[in-house]
Amino acid sequence: MSWALIPLTEEQRAIQRTAREFARTEIAPQAVAWDRDGGFDRRIVQQLGALGFLGMMIPEAYDGLGLDTCTYLVALEEVAVADASAAVLMSVHNSLPTQMILRYGSEAQRLHFLRPMARGESLGAFALSEPDAGSDAASLRTQAVRDGDHYVLNGVKSWVSHGSMADVILCMARTDTSDERKGARGISTFILTPNLPGFGVGKKEDKMGLRGDPTVQLVLDNVRVPAANRLGEEGMGFIYAMQSLENGRLGIAAQAIGIARAALEHSVAYAAERKQFGKPIKEFQAIQFKLADMATRITAARALLYSAAAAKDRGEPITQFASMAKLTATETAMWVTTQAVQIFGGYGYVKEYPVEKLFRDAKVTEIYEGTSEIQRIVIARELYNRT
Ligand SMILES: Cc1cc2nc3c(=O)[nH]c(=O)nc-3n(C[C@H](O)[C@H](O)[C@H](O)COP(=O)(O)OP(=O)(O)OC[C@H]3O[C@@H](n4cnc5c(N)ncnc54)[C@H](O)[C@@H]3O)c2cc1C
Numbered sequence: 001m002s003w004a005l006i007p008l009t010e011e012q013r014a015i016q017r018t019a020r021e022f023a024r025t026e027i028a029p030q031a032v033a034w035d036r037d038g039g040f041d042r043r044i045v046q047q048l049g050a051l052g053f054l055g056m057m058i059p060e061a062y063d064g065l066g067l068d069t070c071t072y073l074v075a076l077e078e079v080a081v082a083d084a085s086a087a088v089l090m091s092v093h094n095s096l097p098t099q100m101i102l103r104y105g106s107e108a109q110r111l112h113f114l115r116p117m118a119r120g121e122s123l124g125a126f127a128l129s130e131p132d133a134g135s136d137a138a139s140l141r142t143q144a145v146r147d148g149d150h151y152v153l154n155g156v157k158s159w160v161s162h163g164s165m166a167d168v169i170l171c172m173a174r175t176d177t178s179d180e181r182k183g184a185r186g187i188s189t190f191i192l193t194p195n196l197p198g199f200g201v202g203k204k205e206d207k208m209g210l211r212g213d214p215t216v217q218l219v220l221d222n223v224r225v226p227a228a229n230r231l232g233e234e235g236m237g238f239i240y241a242m243q244s245l246e247n248g249r250l251g252i253a254a255q256a257i258g259i260a261r262a263a264l265e266h267s268v269a270y271a272a273e274r275k276q277f278g279k280p281i282k283e284f285q286a287i288q289f290k291l292a293d294m295a296t297r298i299t300a301a302r303a304l305l306y307s308a309a310a311a312k313d314r315g316e317p318i319t320q321f322a323s324m325a326k327l328t329a330t331e332t333a334m335w336v337t338t339q340a341v342q343i344f345g346g347y348g349y350v351k352e353y354p355v356e357k358l359f360r361d362a363k364v365t366e367i368y369e370g371t372s373e374i375q376r377i378v379i380a381r382e383l384y385n386r387t
Contacts, residue, residue, distance in 0.1 A: 001261050005299060006306045012071050019075040022051060023082035031083035034212030035357055038204075042165065044086055049120010053079070054093050058102060062110055064118040069247070069309040073254040077302075080258020081265075084361035085212025087258055091251030092161050093117070097124030097170045100189065100244050104232035113168050113191055125166035126248075127157035127192075127218055128241050134159075135374050137172075138184040138238055142220060144173035151175070151190065151230065153223040156202065159368070163216040164201045168193060171218070172237050189237035191229040198223040209360030248369045249322040250312070253305045253329035256365040257298060260333040263340035263358045264294045270344055270353075281343070290343060294336045301329040320382035327375040330365035337362040 008016065026047055034040055048054050056072040058064025072094060080087035101114045116122040133140040142155025153173050163169065169192040176186030192199060202217030232240060268291060271282035281287050305328075308321035337359040341348035348355050366372045 001264065001295065001298065005303050008074065009071075012074050015067075015071055016074045016078060018051065019053070019078035020081075022047070023078050023086075027079060027082040027086050031085070031212065032351075032357070034083065034085055035209075036211075038206070038211045039214050040085065040089070040162075040165070040212050044089070045120060045123050045165070048079075048086075048090055052120075053090055054120035054123070055098070055118025056094055058098055058114060058118040062102070062118050063115045064098075068313040069250060070306055070313060073250060073305065073309055076251060076254040077258040077261070080255040081262045083212060084255055084259050084358075084365075085210050087255040088210060088213050088252075089123075089162055091248065091255055092126055093124045095248040095251040096126040096244050097168055099247055100126075100170050100231060100240055101191070103244070104189070104236075104240050105191075106228075108228070109191065109231070117168060122167040123162065123165055125160050125163050125169045126241075127160045127163065127169050127171040129157065129159045131156060131158050131217075135371060137241070138187065140172060140174060140187065142171070142173040143177060144175045144188060144190060144225070146175070146227070147224070149227050150224045151227060153190065153192075153198075153220045153225055155220050157218040157220070159205070160216055160218050161368075162213050163218050164204065164214050166194070169218065170231065170241075171220075172241055173220075175234050175237075184238040184242075185235055187238035187241075188234050189231040189240050190225050191231060192220075192223065192225060196223050196225060208363060209357070210364050245369055246319055246322040247312070249326035249375075250305065250309055250318075252365055252369050253301070253308075253325040256326075256329040256333035256362065257302050257305065259358055259362050259365070260294070260298050260301070260329075260336040263333075263337045263355055263362075264291070264298060266354050266358075267291060267294065267340045267343045270347075274345075287343060290339045294339055297332045297336060301325075301332040304328050320379055323370070323375040323378040323382075326369065327372055327379070330362075331372060333362040333365055 052065045055064030056067050060066045098117050117124050128137050130140045144151040144153045171190050171192050175188040198221040200219040202219045205215040274281050305325040308325040312318045340355040341359050347353045
């Protein structure tokens with residue numbers, strides 16, 4: 001797929017080549033096994049870390065690569081072409097826990113937690129959702145009660161991506177229970193580590209797709225967390241999470257574009273190879289039109305994503321554009337993978353061919369880090385905020 005519309009720098013092209021080669025040789029060959037077995041080989045974390053891909057937007061002073069958002073997304077898209085699960089691991093770690101510590105953490109927290117995360121020695125996760133608090137995340141019920149120089153956390157966090165593998169978990173909990181109506185304002189963020197007594201990994205979800213990246217519940221049973229592990233100000237945790245999800249949404253958009261691109265690449269090749277009625281199916285205009293629409297939608301989604309990312313890199317507000325990019329890219333991924341299954345016919349419906357996995361992997365991009373409905377709510381709200 002041509003990148004001609006996005007003017008990449010020499011450095012970005014070099015990182016793209018590295019990411020593409022790594023994804024092709026180290027990730028792609030394992031993706032089917034990860035999907036089948038429902039989990040990664042932990043080595044993936046070390047490998048991504050060795051390339052600097054787990055600290056791409058962290059300044060060099062904290063052992064990161066100090067790159068901008070656009071460059072990070074170029075690498076992420078290449079990883080996603082090979083495997084959506086590896087991409088979500090990279091996206092969550094780079095966009096949420098690391099950026100939150102960088103942006104809102106103390107210098108001591110940055111030195112202690114962020115530096116090993118940037119080197120890929122320590123993997124980050126993000127625990128906002130709960131069984132009864134999904135789109136309405138501000139209604140979360142996990143409690144953090146102050147006790148001297150500690151907080152005591154109790155509750156269940158759900159849907160935590162690679163929560164069973166993570167070394168550092170940014171967890172949102174309610175510190176102010178005096179008035180339920182305080183909602184978002186009564187929530188704080190804590191840096192948890194799995195060695196804290198009372199911290200447990202609960203149910204692992206048996207998912208439709210994205211099966212390489214384990215999604216688990218985290219059970220917090222009287223977990224005593226040092227007050228020094230609170231991120232930023234008490235009561236600001238939900239705001240920090242929402243601001244960080246803007247970055248996250250760009251990552252999920254890149255993941256979705258990677259999935260869609262893989263579906264298009266497989267479809268182009270298959271349509272040239274598969275013969276019916278005495279000719280390759282690419283000779284049929286119905287198939288050509290599908291391929292043309294797939295390529296056009298991917299190119300449009302990517303143009304929107306990189307425009308939003310460039311705006312972020314210029315320091316401009318991107319709330320609306322991040323949601324537009326996520327909405328467009330993820331609905332594109334679902335549509336493109338659906339067309340890919342159709343182009344493959346019966347072979348598209350079986351695990352022996354690659355588009356079946358892409359179709360399953362695409363679906364979740366419309367759900368996590370804000371469903372498509374929530375993105376539309378954000379976009380519409382911003383229309384009124386501006387006027
Ligand atoms: C594989 C996977 C990985 C995840 N990883 C993480 C993670 O690492 N950390 C984390 O904190 N969370 C994670 N999540 C949770 C994810 O963010 C939530 O699933 C998502 O926010 C939706 O919440 P819900 O599933 O409770 O659905 P609900 O909020 O119950 O929504 C159900 C339906 O109602 C719609 N809906 C809800 N409210 C409205 C409204 N106001 N207007 C219109 N429609 C509405 C939704 O769009 C959806 O279609 C993950 C989820 C999955 C599936």
